[in-house]
Amino acid sequence: LAKTTQPISMDSYEGQEVNITCSHNNIATNDYITWYQQFPSQGPRFIIQGYKTKVTNEVASLFIPADRKSSTLSLPRVSLSDTAVYYCLVAINDYKLSFGAGTTVTVRA
């Protein structure tokens, strides 16, 4: 599985856009990029998944440059309830999800 690197923590304020960048220099041709969100005392929740360019859903956008060695999760206009740990995962269409330490995003009023 490709190793991922993401910031340990990020702080933001309500209404701002939060961008979390994940590096995955060793990503393989068949690997997808997937992001999960985990609130305290809860299981992770799938947010978004992409292979290249840009993917958008009702929760977030995922930007993937042409070389695919990094990706950026964008959370528009965050609220206090977006405070959570965000995980970047890189794997082929596989079941063995590998979670690193993630990025703890703290949203303040």
Next chain:
Amino acid sequence: NAGVMQNPRHLVRRRGQEARLRCSPMKGHSHVYWYRQLPEEGLKFMVYLQKENIIDESGMPKERFSAEFPKEGPSILRIQQVVRGDSAAYFCASSDPGTGSSYEQYFGPGTRLTVT
């Protein structure tokens, strides 16, 4: 449409006792996964099961740990003769084989095991 259910949510066991963790997947999901999360760490894959079959148990310790997913009833993760190092949050996830992908897994709320 109930999500993945796990029980108990909290479990306290003394060293040497057995721990049984239960997981009911989402309706229509026949693939179940177990993960363990140690304090301040990310989730680690333990085992992948389909009905009555263990597909991959490469992440599960060879001794004391076992998992099953019977034809009827929930999936069970069993830890025999628990030790303090087994204290962790254990998460179950399920996926829908009909989607053709397993990276989108639905997680339960977890069982927090404390070994005293």
